[in-house]
Amino acid sequence: MQQIINDVEIRGAYKKFGSNVVLGGVDLDVKQGELLTLLGPSGCGKTTTLNLIAGFIDADQGELFIKGKRMNGVPPYKRDLGMVFQTYSLFPHMTVYENLEFGLKLHKVSKADCARRIKNALETVKMTGLEERYPREMSGGQRQRVAIARALVVQPKLLLLDEPLSNLDAKLRQELRVEIKRLQKEVGVTTIFVTHDQEEALSMSDRIIVMDKGKVEQAGTPTEIYANPRSEFVFNFIGKSNCLHGSIASIDTGMITVQLENGEKLLVEAGNVMGEDRSCSIGDSVKLYIRPEKVAIGSIFDPEYDPHTVHISQMNYLGSAWEILASFQGSVLQVQCPDIEPSWMIGSEVKVGWKPSDVMLIKR
Ligand SMILES: Nc1ncnc2c1ncn2[C@@H]1O[C@H](COP(=O)(O)OP(=O)(O)OP(=O)(O)O)[C@@H](O)[C@H]1O
Ligand SMILES: [Mg+2]
Incomplete structure (x- = not known):
């Protein structure tokens, strides 16, 4: 029997900011190669969960495993992750090429390898030819494409995307949804995608984790979540009723x-x-x-x-x-x-x- 490998496992994560319980015992698994979406209303703890995986915050209780290794206390730069944030996170004073080169230099990749990998990454996000542009000289959609390329170019173990489409107009969102899904399957990188948009979650994900008030309400495929909601919250949050x-x-x-x-x-x-x-x-x-x-x-x-x-x-x-x-x-x-x-x-x-x-x- 083939063993199912989880790239990420969170067990009993509990996090308080002051007296505010932000994660109230979160358990979740991310399977190898899947696109998993964290879906839930504003303030339910999606970014906090992502920050926990990335190592920007530590949980008060609970354990985190990435590729089977316990990660509690391991600093972010040793976790080998690519991250794209909701707000544009490109360095404004660097060209597209320099933005992509930045992480590779930190990894001490040779100049020739850098050039090859940057070329491939820009091809993947369909941005070839814009290497010399500065962020201010590109549209929002182009900047988010470059941000995704920059996260991918270091060949991360995990790709973390925190609402990367929320600043874009409806048509561009739709286009980039399709593209991120295609790209994720092409590269095969295990991806955690955060959104509060149910349509986005249903259309893009292999599996969805619905969160509310710092807890996992339901985990399942888009069809399971839509057709067999386990709670009233999930039923109301996904779709009209x-x-x-x-x-x-x-x-x-x-x-x-x-x-x-x-x-x-x-x-x-x-x-x-x-x-x-x-x-x-x-x-x-x-x-x-x-x-x-x-x-x-x-x-x-x-x-x-x-x-x-x-x-x-x-x-x-x-x-x-x-x-x-x-x-x-x-x-x-x-x-x-x-x-x-x-x-x-x-x-x-x-x-x-x-x-x-x-x-x-x-x-x-
Ligand atoms: N550094 C912090 N200090 C204090 N409270 C925080 C901190 N970070 C987050 N919180 C609180 O934790 C709760 C969860 O925040 P989080 O950013 O995880 O929500 P979210 O699900 O990502 O919401 P959104 O969809 O609005 O981005 C919120 O009530 C927020 O105000
Ligand atoms: Mg958030």
Whole structure:
């Protein structure tokens, strides 16, 4: 059997700044060659985790291993890492070539080897020909490409990227996402990518670690995180969702019936209970979550769909789809659909439906 090698292992990392607990017992593994994303809201401890791996801070408790070696107390320059920060971190008074040469000189690489490696690194990020430019003479996207090349040129054991795209416009972000993913696979370097943007995380990562308040909420592939969120936090943080309040009216084999506050009944597959307490009894107050793209609207649905009636209150064109806001038993239901029917107007009564397997339940 092939052994899975972890390039990074963090065990029970605990860190306090003053009285503020910033990491409350973080455990995580990064597998060899993968692109792992740390995803979570501002202040949840992503940069702190990265700084711990890079050696810029020490944990108060816990252990860190890189390629099987215990790293507690080892200074950053002995960890062999490449890092790209959120704010541009190029030396402003050096050309592109000099920026890349800097780290190689510290590693005492010969002049000829430097030239060869810089050429390769700039080719990889598609920046050949800009060797003599200064950072101020380049666009934001070009500067971040050079920053990535500078991190890669020293052939690091690990590449750490802290929100490297957050200062760029939407189109450039999209372009660089694709490029970083391609580059990472081409070079094969184990990479930890930090972002608070869920779309970025879903589209780029081999695996995602969702963090909240200094703790790991869930680790998994993008599809696992999106389709099987383990907690309400993960469900809400990743993607859009509709939330409805009610109480459990009946429990049958495989199916739970929830009555909303105004009488309407919804079906939930029994396996779809989230949260720490998954035991359910009749009368329990619950919240139901349904993703907007799981709601079918207007047309005739499969018999397995749970059908309901709504009134349209807004229709928003998003380019690739329509977002319909509909009033449903006193709540607003968001629906995402590719097209609208010509007869629909504000106030129209339309049918909606969803599969009971697409409804998630959590106790209140
Ligand atoms: N050197 C420090 N001294 C005191 N508090 C700090 C220090 N560094 C970080 N913190 C605090 O630790 C918490 C986590 O910070 P961290 O930078 O890890 O968050 P983050 O997840 O990277 O957030 P963001 O998405 O905004 O970059 C925050 O509350 C922050 O204010
Ligand atoms: Mg940060």
